[in-house]
Amino acid sequence: MTMTCSYTDAANVAAPGPDGPSGPRAPTAEQLAWIERENARLEGTPAEEILAWVNDSFPGRFTMATGLGPEGCVIISMLAKIDPTVYIFNLDTGYQFRETLELRDRIAEKYGIVVDLQRPELSVEAYEALHGGPVYRDDPDRCCLDRKVTVLHRVARHFDAWATGIRRDQSPTRADTPILRWDKKFGLIKVSPLATWTKGDVWKRILNEQIPYNPLHDQGYPSIGCRPCTRSVLPGEDERAGRWTGRAKTECGLHTAAE
């Protein structure tokens, strides 16, 4: 795959954003144009090639965040072949299912890749004591902000690009997901190598290659987040219908645009 110029060739490095040097960085116009060009070029490119390209483009500055869903497990299996030293992390809110954490162990056994657990500053006990009980009950946006989004901000400032497993057909809010885009909220490039994949594509790959996956998927949980905010879904329901049931909330804030 040939590149006419790199992200850093386009205009040195991304400048600090309006929040100052420790806040999200802001790309130059040239960098934004480069991202747009590369995004158009990568549409239709196999996911493995996209991952290899982004890893080569940002050596040591490319990372992956995963909730250890089926898509994340597929990407980990690809990175195991491309470059197993890529830093992969999980936002460990303290509320995850036991099965999710056990899956992390199985991935380590199979691929030798230890998904790092990035945790909020406060333990669940300290957090709930501070707020007089579980925050997810009355203010899940605040809980996701404190236990996921803030943690991702902390990690993101050390990288230039991050990969996610989101797919266009997962939900209406994800239907426009590009392969590559500037992530204004976290100040780095966001790569979605499986954007064009279907749920069927993902499961075919998992079964063909015996990629470890969360056993809760066999018990009616197509999408798995934190235990208090995830339920199993009924036949015919949207695959993310079991997340934050009964609320307007559909995303934890990692994949929504900056305010």
Ligand code: SF4
């Ligand atoms: S998914 Fe629920 S428990 Fe997890 S961080 Fe968000 S609100 Fe809190």
